[in-house]
Structures are given as C-alpha cells and as structure tokens.
Ligand SMILES: Cc1cc2nc3c(=O)[nH]c(=O)nc-3n(C[C@H](O)[C@H](O)[C@H](O)COP(=O)(O)OP(=O)(O)OC[C@H]3O[C@@H](n4cnc5c(N)ncnc54)[C@H](O)[C@@H]3O)c2cc1C
C-alpha cells in the first residue's frame with residue numbers, strides 16, 4: 001500500500017502546493033501577519049518544510065523543534081484559531097490540487113497532532 | 122566558545138555572531154557592503170577549521186574549494202583560522218574604455234573585459250575604490266555581442282563610489298573589479314515563455330542585459346521591458362530601446378513615468394504595479410525580473426506573486442545600499 005505522501009504526489013506535490021498555500025496564507029488576514037517576512041524566498045522554503053511534514057513525508061522535525069520553531073510566534077499571541085486557519089488553508093490548497101477528501105483529512109490529522117507543540121502547551 | 126584566528130590574534134566569537142562583526146568589533150577593517158550575503162565584498166579565506174555551509178551559499182565551486190567564504194554570513198561553531206582574501210585571485214585590473222553620460226545622473230562606463238571573465242548579463246560585479254570600499258554594479262553588456270563590460274552608474278547624493286566614478290575616473294584609468302555573481306539572469310530553458318522585466322532608475326542596466334541576452338538566444342515568447350522613472354528626464358537609452366522594439370516582433374518597450382508633467386506624452390497615470398499587472402494578464406507561466414530600488418522590488422515581488430506568478434519564476438535584484 002502506498003503512503004499518504006506518495007498518494008498526494010510527493011516532492012512534486014509539495015512544489016505545486018507551496019505557491020498556492022503561501023498565497024492563501026498571505027491573503028488571509030487572520031494569519032498573514034505571522035508570515036509576512038521580508039524574505040519571501042526564505043518563507044517559501046520554510047513552508048515547503050511545513051507541507052512535507054503535513055503530507056507525511058520525510059522530515060527531521062520533532063515535537064521539540066516545532067515548539068522552538070513557533071515559540072516566538074506564541075509570544076506574539078499565536079493560538080488555536082490560528083492553527084485552525086492554517087489547517088483550513090491547507091485543506092483548500094489540496095482541494096484545488098484535486099487531492100481526495102480522505103487524504104486531506106489525514107493531512108489535517110498530522111497537522112493537528114503537533115498542535116500542542118506548536119502552541120507551547 | 123568558538124574563536125577565530127586572524128593576523129595571529131585569537132578572537133572569541135559569541136554564539137550567533139558573525140566573523141565580520143567580531144573582526145570589526147576588534148578594530149580590524151574588513152571590506153564589506155551589504156552585510157546580507159549578496160554582494161560578496163566581504164569575501165575571506167579559511168586556512169584551517171570548518172566553514173559553516175551558510176557562509177558559502179551562492180559562491181562558485183572554485184571559490185568554495187579554496188576555502189573562500191562570506192564573513193557577514195559566517196557564524197563559526199568551532200575554531201577557524203581566517204585571512205583576508207588575497208586580491209590577485211579574485212580581483213582584476215581593467216582599463217576604462219569609455220565614460221559618458223546617459224542622462225544627467227547616469228554614467229555609462231565601459232571596461233575592458235579580462236580573459237576568463239565569465240558572466241551572465243544581469244549579474245553584478247564589484248568595483249573597488251582604494252582596495253577597501255566595494256560596490257556592486259550590474260552588467261548591461263552581453264558576452265557574445267560586446268567585447269567590453271558595460272555598467273550604468275547613478276550618482277547618489279554624497280555617495281562615495283558613485284561620485285568617484287562620475288567625477289574622478291576617466292578613459293584609460295585602471296579600475297579594480299571582482300568577478301560577477303548573482304542569479305538574476307536569463308536561462309534558455311523555456312523559449313516560449315512570456316517575460317516581464319521591470320527596472321527603476323539604473324535597474325534598467327541588468328534588465329537591458331537580460332533582454333539582449335534573451336534575444337540573442339532566440340527567445341520566442343513575448344518580452345516586455347518596463348522602465349520606471351520619477352520624471353521623464355530620468356529615462357535613458359529611450360531611442361535605443363525604441364529601435365530594439367522596432368526590430369524585434371516579440372520585444373515590447375514600455376515606460377512608466379510617475380511624476381506630474383502631464384503635458385509630456387510619456388506621463389503614465391498608472392502606478393508601476395498596475396502597469397505590470399496590466400501587461401501580465403495571466404502570470405501563471407510568466408518569467409519576471411525586478412531590479413532597482415529595494416523597497417519597490419520587494420513590494421512588486423509580492424504583488425506579482427499574489428497575482429499568480431510562481432515564486433520560482435520571479436527573479437529579483439534589489440539594489441540594497443551599502444552599510445560600511
Ligand atoms: C546587487 C546590486 C546591484 C547593483 N547594481 C547597480 C547598478 O547597476 N547601477 C547603480 O547605479 N547602482 C547599483 N547598485 C547600487 C550600488 O552598489 C551602490 O549602492 C550605489 O552606487 C551607492 O554607492 P555610493 O558609494 O555612491 O554611495 P554610499 O556612499 O554607499 O551612500 C551614500 C548615501 O546614500 C544612501 N544610499 C545609498 N543607496 C541608496 C538607495 N538605493 N536609496 C536611498 N539612499 C541610498 C546611503 O545610505 C548614504 O547615506 C547595486 C547594488 C546591489 C546590491
């Protein structure tokens with residue numbers, strides 16, 4: 001049986017999704033401030049890391065690194081509503097790319113599984 | 122704690138501190154300019170120890186293999202022995218071939234092209250003043266067409282290097298330049314793709330180079346060049362670009378003059394970003410080059426991305442000012 005990452009389309013899907021996802025995030029007033037970095041290229045690379053992880057792909061992130069990586073955002077008020085918004089944008093991106101609903105749910109589950117780490121709880 | 126050894130001095134490095142800031146703090150003068158890994162004026166060489174990969178990002182393999190690194194991006198975690206980069210390896214002495222004005226503020230400088238000086242039009246080289254002050258200037262010339270290097274230099278109020286080049290340098294003088302770098306240039310992998318290139322001020326220099334390069338390499342898709350200027354007088358090479366537009370079916374020259382001389386035929390009621398979106402229509406598979414004023418370049422980049430351009434198709438060359 002193929003893995004979630006393979007079903008979605010692997011690295012190719014990450015590349016296809018990243019522009020769409022990042023565009024949605026920047027247009028979403030609930031969360032855009034967190035992502036509006038000076039260096040868009042660098043942000044895009046980080047979002048690729050995020051997508052690879054959420055698609056169940058190979059990644060080196062741990063709960064601790066998710067905690068450390070978002071701690072400065074928690075200080076700026078990051079909470080559940082922002083995580084929901086990110087997951088929503090992720091779902092909309094995958095829908096646009098024609099990913100099956102069951103697979104989108106699995107992606108959301110992976111993102112949800114690190115919610116407490118992302119929010120330093 | 123990590124440390125560096127320089128000129129027999131042992132200097133401690135705080136976690137996260139760069140080699141450049143540690144050396145400057147100790148009173149050593151190390152040439153530098155952008156402090157953000159772009160211009161390569163802070164190039165140094167490691168003679169012993171391990172250079173962090175981030176300090177060699179974007180360097181040519183030939184430099185990496187000799188231990189060259191960018192001091193402004195180098196945060197060593199283990200002891201590192203460093204020396205200032207020996208000039209002869211990386212700098213060329215070149216003659217000034219011509220020195221003339223393109224408009225009241227822009228100098229066109231043509232320099233002899235040294236043997237083995239490879240570059241892509243749109244990349245930039247470093248011009249050195251007195252060995253210690255280096256500034257980046259973009260290449261408008263094309264290797265297959267021009268046997269010289271062409272730069273366009275805008276006079277900056279109180280600018281150290283631009284005024285020196287305008288006022289004190291003339292034909293037959295010798296300048297010291299450092300190899301070309303940067304990734305804002307044409308590649309012939311999608312000859313049918315639509316291209317949009319926007320430059321403000323001397324941002325026209327890399328863009329003209331890229332356009333001439335693309336035409337030389339038989340690019341077949343539409344190529345739109347937009348020169349943004351405050352006033353009509355700030356435009357330059359207007360006739361040359363109009364002629365190029367006449368000669369090539371696929372090439373279109375546009376101007377975007379903002380300031381209110383409405384009497385003038387070139388006045389444009391659209392802002393530069395509106396103009397680009399207007400030209401672009403569908404940006405999904407469009408290659409975009411943005412050069413010149415950093416704030417404008419960064420905001421255009423976002424506008425074009427949000428309007429559908431893919432980030433991998435956007436090449437930006439912000440002319441960031443020197444911090445030295
Ligand atoms: C990748 C790259 C490519 C470049 N290509 C070109 C080119 O093709 N043609 C060209 O003319 N220039 C180009 N530049 C800019 C150039 O490198 C110098 O920054 C510029 O010539 C000013 O140098 P200076 O020594 O005359 O002025 P400096 O002595 O460095 O500065 C004088 C004063 O002007 C201010 N200043 C400097 N730049 C700006 C600015 N952009 N906006 C507002 N204030 C400023 C400084 O803060 C300072 O107060 C490029 C820069 C980069 C990074």
Ligand code: HEM
Nearest residue numbers: 031034035046049050053061069082083086111112114118
């Ligand atoms: C839903 C669960 C989330 C996961 C699995 C996740 C995962 C990641 C990953 C893997 C990175 C890459 C780090 C790197 O490569 O350096 C990252 C970076 C980032 N994330 Fe998240 N993230 C989540 C939620 C959020 C939320 C809700 C926000 C803000 C609204 C957010 C904002 C950011 C930002 C701004 C970065 C870049 C870090 C920086 O520039 O400092 N993330 N995230």
Ligand code: FES
Nearest residue numbers: 154155156161193
């Ligand atoms: S690359 Fe280091 S100062 Fe510009």
